[in-house]
Amino acid sequence: MFEFHSVGGSLLRYDPESRLHRFVRSLVITVTSLTLLVLTWWVGAITLDITFLPTPLRVYEAFWRLIDVGDLATGLRLQDHIVASLRRFVGGFLIAFVVAVPLGLMMGYSRTTEEFSNPIIEVLRPIAPMAWAPLFILALGVVTGPMMVVFIGVFFPLLSNTVFGVKKIDSYMIDAARTLGASNLQTFYKVMLPCTVPYIMNGVKIGLGIGWMCIVAAEMIMAQGGGVGYFILNNAEQVGNWPNVFVGLIIVSFLGIITTGIAERAHRVIISRMGME
């Protein structure tokens, strides 16, 4: 038997105490920072004393009222709005995923496909997702319309990351697979696809962030059929209920953090599970 040098050095450096210490430290800093934000808001609201800026306490009360009975402007409870938004968001995201990933893989793989698709993509890319909103909503309705706006928002970052991923594949891995007897198809799904997954996940991460911005904005056009954007616009425009508007804003932030947080975590877990990086 032989001797092995430097076996998995990084695995041995795991130290639970310092990890715990780091976690507590960052938790304390985060809580302090957010508390400062709320306090500034609170002092501002009391000093300015204008209807547009309610105190955190009034927003908190409004939140529970919205959960229990809903609001006058839309007649729906807050959770119904959230579900409506998430439905469109997830729908738009899934359609984008199903279209962008295979197309991106093909574009990365075949020069002809890329050269053919690029002009079309470059013409469509500069159009802001929201610019499509009136057209989509009138043509496809208040559910599918905003969904398609999300689709546009997610599609482009996901596509370009997938194409980039295919191009970044280590050509030696392809060579290795082929000398081991892999057919083109086997090379594709046993080597190219796994190699691209981290890049696809990065595209998902970026796409989710942009998609979430799109959904709230799109729901404000022709505002109908529920949704957090619809809720915010109606409470502002119809009844001027500013505590409710603030609840809407906080919900948008909160759900955005959760969505990108999940994507971030999934990205990390997949990369480490796959032993990449």
Place this chain on the structure above:
Amino acid sequence: MTEHLEIKGLKKVFKTDDDEVVAIEDFSLTVKKGELISLLGPSGCGKTTILRLIAGLIESSGGEVLVAGNSVSGPGSDRGMVFQEFALFPWRSVRKNIEFGLELSGIPKAERHTRANEYLEMVGLERFANSRIHELSGGMKQRVGIARALANDPEVLLMDEPFGALDAQTRNIMQKELLKIIEKTDKTILFVTHSVDEAVFLSDRIVVLTKRPATIKEIIDVPWPRPRDRASPDVTAMRKRILDELEKENVMIG
């Protein structure tokens, strides 16, 4: 003795926009079963190109490659390859890397497992079967590379500067390791290196190449049985003779 690998008049011309570069010119070589042949030459002389042509990873501009009497074109599992860059699959465990070729040819799981065990043992990695690639040292990675190529039971093993990325000490260990493996498997090996020491230590014959276009300058028989003593007068003398020869080519040698 059977001629196991036959290369006849191999030629490679790289075409640029309006220029042609002849990389390989009339390269012919016959390798017997179980022989270890080193291709030795200055950096950039086209040793690797020759190996990639034989592997079928690039298309030749002329000539023929016969493996066990059959003319081959394109890559195939009859010619296994070991890369300087290791080229392992990081999302697979050590075992799954070794099983890769078997998986491609649809060999059942139980048999894959048994075969993988055999080669894990051969390269001394039994305890690391379930490790991830990034947890391994360079020498261990190349052990996986060798096991992965061997598990496919190729007729010919093509090794492209397999120990070039390793430190000197690990390199010496791996050379001895390779000799043990050869004893057990009796594989026909074509070994690309730019280290004269490595070539003299390992090879049955050394093919010394010229600068571009790569042609055979000389084929040297290394008559002594293995394992060889690197410091013995015979070995040292041969090393010096080859080094002088290469210097006459007026090139750098690493």
